[in-house]
Amino acid sequence: MANPPTVNGPTGASVAPGATETTGAAARECLVTLNAGSSSIKFALFAIADGTLDLLARGQVEGFGAHPRFEVKPADGPEISRDLAEDEDAHDHKAALETILGWLGENHPNACVVAVGHRIVHGGLKYAEPAIVDDALMAEVEALSPLAPLHQPHNIAGIEAARAAFPGVPQVACFDTAFHRAHPFVNDVYALPRRFYDEGIRRYGFHGLSYEYLARRLAEIAPEVAQKRVVAAHLGNGASMCALRNGRSIASTMGFSALDGLAMGTRCGQLDPGILLYLMTERGMDAAALTELLYKESGLKGLSELSHDMRVLEASETEAARDAIDYYVFRIHREVGAMAAVLNGLDAVVFAGGIGENAWRVRARALERMHWLGIELDPAANAANAERVTTRASRIPVFVIRTDEEAMIAEHTLRLVG
Template sequence: MKILVINSGSSSLKYQVFDMPNENPICTGLVDRIGLDTGSVSHKVFKDGAQQTFSIQMPIPDHEVGLQQVTSLLVDVEKGVLETLDEVKAIGHRVVHGGEEFASTTVIDAQVKDKIKELFALAPLHNPPNYTGIEVAEKVFPNATQVAVFDTAFHQSMPPVAYRYAIPKELYEEKGVRAYGFHGSSHQYVSKKASEYLKEKSSKLIVVHLGNGSSITAIKDGKSIDHSMGLGPMGGLVMGTRAGDIDPSIIFHLINERGYSAKEVNDLLNKKSGLLGLCGYSDMRDVKQAIESGDSDATLAYEIYAYRIKKYIGSYVAVLNGLDALIFTAGIGENDAEMREAACKDLSYLGITLDSDKNKLRSNAIREVQAADSPVKILVIPTNEELEIGQQTYELVNT
């Protein structure tokens, strides 16, 4: 059964085509730097044991343009893997926010779409492009079953002490105001791979997912028990354009004393803050280039980014009452050795000591980067949200 997985992030769109139950994709791709001055498409095809890679540089103003380019590539005579789009029997969509209504993978219908739209305000950078992906896919693949895999589902195991806020309880009971958690497909996939690698069913893990959006999860025995993001995917770690944790007094100061509207503050914290607000660059690759040229704002942004990670590691070691493995994943987590080193610096009291030489080695496999005498393992595990989404989609439509 051919299954297409669409993973729309805030500034990127990843896709894979699987011939399930085979877990090896027949095609993968990345539409990157959406909304920036220069965009790119990297499209890889796997045939007869060989890999072909095609790269396209083009303006990609929004996710709809990116998806249209993807579908063209899939049926291209030279670059494609499908004779017709009807070969795709199901499409698994990553959807960031599912509220409390969706605790599992769900076939998409009109009611599900309406709920995804209702949650736009809680995930303004993600649910709209997720919804766009669904709308475009319905037009292009009218005979395929559309399936939603929600980021929030994995975190439904968090206990009330972790997901409730210290606000009047009717806001939770009547309005659903609570912490939901995000990047669930990534945290679930990586934690499963870690448990398999460690050969331990019972384990205490901290997964650090670092990309344009970043989050960190405390995982005990395979279940999420605390997570850095909350009602929406804005809190916690510093991100590309999102502020992460912030004193709520700042919001009221901006509105009451500085004349900002609520919408302007929301846009400020979601789209103009984080790395972008600190130094003018939202992409970590651009931040590092600026550091190399002597940009002091970029240096400070990098240090703040790492400092926030360290604070969460310390708090989650306390929540777990110990730690078996600290795991880095996603684009920055997997590829930025300097960030891993900065985030682990001076954590030896917690049993976390990095080996600088091991940390600099690159590999697509799971690798250990801790020092020989480190009680806690430090792992770099490539995430594969698309495979997790594909497997969940296949299980749902194949039952």
């Protein structure tokens, strides 16, 4: 592995002593962000200058456990992509981080990493703001793993790998649930005995870092509507919607866990809890079997019996694939209406995420059913994934914004570590 970036933390630790001397250039303070998922780690490298952040590169290692692949887009060059051979062993978070550090060390040898920011899916009741990582925080976020089993363990693994790679350097946890913590009581409570709400069984909402970025970006491109009533849809392998007023979250389609609301790649979305009782009592399914069913075998994958990937389903001619897309579109249409009701009206819609930003046919089918809201689609703009996909005559504008969770993680990290 090539020399990783020099690390100068509070303790003076250095992963690659002397790396800057070999280049003859001065060290450059940098910040790294890590977004660890179940089979990938996304990363970004930012230079810090006069309290501002300058993106140097972003990328990911994905597919470990199967076919690992490294992708990176430098800010000043073409995208790099290559399959990782099995002998490189990029099959877990630690090995994937080594691959990332190797590339950074080779291409940014003067980078002096002074902080690392992480995305953590669930912050529970306690964490409504980003926080410095310590052993107590690690224990608390690990205790929340049952509420986000697809994500939390891997977020933790990413932090552990980074703490080992960057000893003494501040690590910052940024929570996806934090953006939603100011919801009104009625939007977060379930109609169970009140003690359960007090104990933390409530709606948390997720994708908060994405929605925080979308609210900020909308204020830049459409300030006339950004502080009004907005429904934002983060549609990817995980999918949710958020009702925004004055740039703040009022309600989310996701609830206690990341299973609720819209259908997703492999997750079921909204489900009658009576189904779970039936599967337990009549089919003999235990918690482990239900977890596998609801998190990994449902959603688009389960409905289509083909794939969780919208691109595969759109290319398929099977009836099951068409049915899966029909249901996905139906739920988008339904939840936009529900979020508009929560907001007592609607002034703008935003699409983001892998599907929201790129699957123009899905957007078209969803929006064409929303004439009753005053939405008039511009087919050419929509097919081009333009920033605005409605006509100028449309009473409600619809925007496509490429979300940037890494930028939000970096900003929170820089603010917290000063």
